[in-house]
Amino acid sequence: MYPSRFRYEAPRTLDEALALLAEHGDEAKILAGGQSLVPMMKLRFAAPGVLVDINNVAGLGFHEETPGGGLRVGALCRHVDLEHSTVLPGAQPTMAAAAPLVADPIVRTRGTLVGSLCHADPQGDWASVMLALGGSVVAASRRGRRTIPVGEFVVGTFQNALEHDEIAVEAVVPAAQGVRSGSYLKLERRVGDFATAGVAVALESVSGEIVRAGIALTGVGPATIAATEAAQALVGSTLDPDVVDRAAELAAAVARPRTDHRGTADYKRHVVATFVRRILTAERAPAGAAA
Amino acid sequence: MTATAEPAAGSRALDEVKIGGLGSSRPRVEDARFIRGRGNYVEDVTLPGMLHMEILRSPLAHARIKSIDTSAAWAIPGVKLVLTGEMAAQRNLAWMPTLSYDTQAVLATDKVRFQGQEVACVVAEDPYIAKDACDAIVVEYEALPPIVNPEQAVAPGAPLIRDDKSGQADNIAYQWEVGDKDGTDAAFAKADVVSKLRLHYPRSHPSPIENCGAVADFNNATGKLTVYMTSQAPHIVRAAVALIAELPEHLIRIISPDVGGGFGNKVPVYPGYVCAILCSILTAKPVKWIEDNTGNLSSTGFGRDMYLDSEMALTNDGKILAVRYHATTDQGAFFADAQPTKFKIGLVHSSFACYDVPVGHITAQGMYTNKAPGGVAYRCSFRVTEAMFFQERMIQAAADDLGMDQAEFRRRNLVRDDQFPYRTPFGFLTDSGQYLKCLQIGLDAIGYDDFLVEQAEARKQGRLLGIGISTMTEPLGAGNSREYDILGIKMFDSAELRVHPTGKAVLKIGAQTQGQGHETTFAQIVTHELGIPATDIVVEHGDTDHTPFGMGTYASRSTPVAGAATAMVARKIRAKARKLAAHLLEVSEEDVEWELGRFFVRGAESRGVTIQECAMAAYSNMPDGMEPGLENNAYYDPPNLTWPFACYIATVEVDPETGVWDVLRFVGVDDCGVRINPMIVEGQIMGGLTEAYAMSNMQFQTYDADGNLVGANYMDYLLPTAWETPGFELHEVVTPSPHHPIGAKGVGECAAVGGPAAYVNAVMNALRPTGVRNIDMPLLPDRVWHAAHTGQDVSGAPPFRTE
Numbered sequence A: 001m002y003p004s005r006f007r008y009e010a011p012r013t014l015d016e017a018l019a020l021l022a023e024h025g026d027e028a029k030i031l032a033g034g035q036s037l038v039p040m041m042k043l044r045f046a047a048p049g050v051l052v053d054i055n056n057v058a059g060l061g062f063h064e065e066t067p068g069g070g071l072r073v074g075a076l077c078r079h080v081d082l083e084h085s086t087v088l089p090g091a092q093p094t095m096a097a098a099a100p101l102v103a104d105p106i107v108r109t110r111g112t113l114v115g116s117l118c119h120a121d122p123q124g125d126w127a128s129v130m131l132a133l134g135g136s137v138v139a140a141s142r143r144g145r146r147t148i149p150v151g152e153f154v155v156g157t158f159q160n161a162l163e164h165d166e167i168a169v170e171a172v173v174p175a176a177q178g179v180r181s182g183s184y185l186k187l188e189r190r191v192g193d194f195a196t197a198g199v200a201v202a203l204e205s206v207s208g209e210i211v212r213a214g215i216a217l218t219g220v221g222p223a224t225i226a227a228t229e230a231a232q233a234l235v236g237s238t239l240d241p242d243v244v245d246r247a248a249e250l251a252a253a254v255a256r257p258r259t260d261h262r263g264t265a266d267y268k269r270h271v272v273a274t275f276v277r278r279i280l281t282a283e284r285a286p287a288g289a290a291a
Numbered sequence B: 001m002t003a004t005a006e007p008a009a010g011s012r013a014l015d016e017v018k019i020g021g022l023g024s025s026r027p028r029v030e031d032a033r034f035i036r037g038r039g040n041y042v043e044d045v046t047l048p049g050m051l052h053m054e055i056l057r058s059p060l061a062h063a064r065i066k067s068i069d070t071s072a073a074w075a076i077p078g079v080k081l082v083l084t085g086e087m088a089a090q091r092n093l094a095w096m097p098t099l100s101y102d103t104q105a106v107l108a109t110d111k112v113r114f115q116g117q118e119v120a121c122v123v124a125e126d127p128y129i130a131k132d133a134c135d136a137i138v139v140e141y142e143a144l145p146p147i148v149n150p151e152q153a154v155a156p157g158a159p160l161i162r163d164d165k166s167g168q169a170d171n172i173a174y175q176w177e178v179g180d181k182d183g184t185d186a187a188f189a190k191a192d193v194v195s196k197l198r199l200h201y202p203r204s205h206p207s208p209i210e211n212c213g214a215v216a217d218f219n220n221a222t223g224k225l226t227v228y229m230t231s232q233a234p235h236i237v238r239a240a241v242a243l244i245a246e247l248p249e250h251l252i253r254i255i256s257p258d259v260g261g262g263f264g265n266k267v268p269v270y271p272g273y274v275c276a277i278l279c280s281i282l283t284a285k286p287v288k289w290i291e292d293n294t295g296n297l298s299s300t301g302f303g304r305d306m307y308l309d310s311e312m313a314l315t316n317d318g319k320i321l322a323v324r325y326h327a328t329t330d331q332g333a334f335f336a337d338a339q340p341t342k343f344k345i346g347l348v349h350s351s352f353a354c355y356d357v358p359v360g361h362i363t364a365q366g367m368y369t370n371k372a373p374g375g376v377a378y379r380c381s382f383r384v385t386e387a388m389f390f391q392e393r394m395i396q397a398a399a400d401d402l403g404m405d406q407a408e409f410r411r412r413n414l415v416r417d418d419q420f421p422y423r424t425p426f427g428f429l430t431d432s433g434q435y436l437k438c439l440q441i442g443l444d445a446i447g448y449d450d451f452l453v454e455q456a457e458a459r460k461q462g463r464l465l466g467i468g469i470s471t472m473t474e475p476l477g478a479g480n481s482r483e484y485d486i487l488g489i490k491m492f493d494s495a496e497l498r499v500h501p502t503g504k505a506v507l508k509i510g511a512q513t514q515g516q517g518h519e520t521t522f523a524q525i526v527t528h529e530l531g532i533p534a535t536d537i538v539v540e541h542g543d544t545d546h547t548p549f550g551m552g553t554y555a556s557r558s559t560p561v562a563g564a565a566t567a568m569v570a571r572k573i574r575a576k577a578r579k580l581a582a583h584l585l586e587v588s589e590e591d592v593e594w595e596l597g598r599f600f601v602r603g604a605e606s607r608g609v610t611i612q613e614c615a616m617a618a619y620s621n622m623p624d625g626m627e628p629g630l631e632n633n634a635y636y637d638p639p640n641l642t643w644p645f646a647c648y649i650a651t652v653e654v655d656p657e658t659g660v661w662d663v664l665r666f667v668g669v670d671d672c673g674v675r676i677n678p679m680i681v682e683g684q685i686m687g688g689l690t691e692a693y694a695m696s697n698m699q700f701q702t703y704d705a706d707g708n709l710v711g712a713n714y715m716d717y718l719l720p721t722a723w724e725t726p727g728f729e730l731h732e733v734v735t736p737s738p739h740h741p742i743g744a745k746g747v748g749e750c751a752a753v754g755g756p757a758a759y760v761n762a763v764m765n766a767l768r769p770t771g772v773r774n775i776d777m778p779l780l781p782d783r784v785w786h787a788a789h790t791g792q793d794v795s796g797a798p799p800f801r802t803e
């Protein structure tokens, strides 16, 4: 477990970090929590010439609400910050459900949500959550800033849409159009295991009627999958059982799982449907009671 | 509870538990350094001028080596040596013998035979450079078709894996049988019911937290070779190095410092050790080799990978008439089981030892495949884990086939207390036990009858609850010397005890702790025999220059064998101390009585001397003609194995929609004879039940059709954490071993051996309405779901299905 030789840089400001990226181009890699990058380097699956450690850059560890039920998550906000956040409960139910399911407590003290999006692992939990929420990533470079929707940011297995000179400085959840509800379910064989299958559901409703819905799937395809049709089937509904069944079927239909040591493809597809049904059935109960 | 008698009223004997003797749960001596980070592992050993070795491993499962180009590796600054099989062959070290009388490649010369096999190694100034240089070696392979299971191994046209062995025309490593075939056939002819079961016990790995590693230090000035290594059996390694490498034994010193877990993985001599020694000889420098996780998981001794095809002959009223089965072992590329028995398949025929079975017959066959070699390791006395799992799965299937309650079926067939010593159908002699009592304690603790009611109620609501039982005895503590040896050296063990003038003592043993707590418990045995407080005794082991010859620690043998040697040497010391006491008390030896910690004059109890006073006298006031000093040694050859008993009961709930199952409760009843340190015993049991849970639930190694190993890192090879491991409710029964000096039996493996069947039987019990007979371990959610939905058994045998 000995990585290849690399140069280590620890800039203290974002400008310095961006300058290093501009200088070294595709030779350089950002080190955030290191929970994906360091194992890959030790296995020599990754061998960056220059490691730009952004952990000393001030002002990136935040997460904060924005008006109308939105949220900003800085590049150094750790999984554990979100797990123990006082901001998420109630306001961000899908994120609050996911935070304690990401990796294990040890990894959560270092790993970051933004790093997880950048890593673009199809088994990463945050990408599904942010995709379901219609979130986006803010990328900065010396050339300026741009905002990239998560659906366009995660472009493939371990591939993101950043240019070599860009740093993802924050992830953004947009304001809600109604009352937020939703959840995240993950089937794992053990704490700290990646998902056999995971389902993120993010709903916004007005008087019990769904006005916006997002469903995204973890670990059942070459990248995080948006179950757009399944989500669309919910809009305008009050999550009646037949709607729930239809959404579950549509979500399972877009899953593209592979048979591997975590389970057969059939099984994973079945779990997707089961989880969609479980989340939506649980959501319907309080909504129905309020109506 | 222990076998220690209460001191009589008016006695001045010391309170044994207070001074840390038998029955005292004194804290582990080892923990003082371990929890402070002050342990000393091989990785911590640093010698002046030390170089670092890294191994290049095969990416392919089966391939002919066409060429190896090391020139680019040699060219890297800091590289001192690039060793290939061809170079090792010049020293006659490209191959080495295994403990199962086969040969194993040290560095591949002709072919690679499994993924992860050692192909070359590099020695460099630091481990980074060594790794760079490994990456720079260019090996040209010609791929050959891989074989990943026994069926493929015997298929017509199967490639011959061991074309290196003259006279080896097929992929069969061995064939073996035991029992009475004709008697068994006759019993089957009379059966009312024949119950059949087929299954695969998956490959698992001991996965010690510390991988293998060594610092080999050949001093070319003195000719002495010192090897620091992670070995469970340093004395055997010294003998092996002397016999195989033909180095003089008095110039070989093996030091096992603190060992971070072994579980059987650290008994054999692996190619990495041979390479490190050879590299140190060639460079005349100390050479450190530290294996990485993937190296450990993909090339060192695994456990299980065995197939069962079984039948049981039964009467309608629930008596077992006979058992017969065929077992097939997947040995990997070399037959390298590290086991000392005369039996090709280890102690698999210890199965059914706890049941009153009149007759049985077992046939077995071992196969070469393109997988890592090994096969008996992992907290297991040479395949008793498979033996007991097969047994308990067959017992449950038989009870189901008879339509009989599984507890009642066991009650009708377990060996009764008055049948000991009991001769099993396969020739073992079990020593003692109270099997029915243990079973009843377990059933009462779990609330068996109430659970059956709850289960029936839950079923009406579509909830799947299940209860599984596993009862077993296993043979622990090899030898006796008649049947067990390694390289011809008999399976005894040893202890050497020195009592210093002030009454403090040093005990040196031939066993080797890897976490079992020998430094704690072996002192307690001395305390029991001599009344010297345990805190006044230090236990040393693991340095062949300074400890007596012993066969090491595995197969739960330390307490049965080295523990017995410890009791025996302490008794020799006490015998001499008695003479000293008689001298001090000015009476004849016959008038001296012993109670814990002191000798006294019979009839005048107040006139006495302590063991410490005797110790001082041994150096300062010995009688005329007596040799000074108070030290001795003992070599102990056990008359028989010890046979602990265990009853494990699990209750589970299966989620029919996802196949996920949770343990509701787990009850364990262990009878391991006299408990020296009850806390350590419970720790051993909890650890074993955790590993049993892992095997039943999540943990396995498998291979895809190309021979790629799945489970070569700790993201794929799952170790359970505190989060998912269930809680255990432990109970004890004490039936002393009649032939062990302090009545102790082995316990280190019981829970890992007997535990898996309890979990699996519980899940199968929950699924009983579906008609499923077997799901191979681990009972992964998708396997359980498929079985529940199709009503079909699910096989876990390789090749692993991928898309």
Ligand SMILES: Cc1cc2nc3c(=O)[nH]c(=O)nc-3n(C[C@H](O)[C@H](O)[C@H](O)COP(=O)(O)OP(=O)(O)OC[C@H]3O[C@@H](n4cnc5c(N)ncnc54)[C@H](O)[C@@H]3O)c2cc1C
Pocket: A029, A030, A031, A032, A033, A034, A035, A036, A037, A038, A039, A075, A101, A102, A103, A104, A107, A110, A111, A112, A113, A114, A115, A116, A118, A119, A121, A123, A124, A125, A126, A162, A166, A167, A168, A169, A192, A193, A194, A195
């Ligand atoms: C044992 C273990 C179990 C795990 N289990 C799970 C799990 O169950 N679910 C899950 O979702 N994840 C899991 N992870 C991964 C974990 O969540 C990581 O923290 C996460 O994937 C990456 O975040 P990081 O901050 O550690 O990123 P790093 O490892 O530091 O970086 C990952 C990649 O993203 C790039 N990067 C990081 N930050 C930025 C940035 N701001 N701008 C541009 N590029 C950037 C890096 O250059 C690198 O290529 C697990 C990890 C481990 C070690």
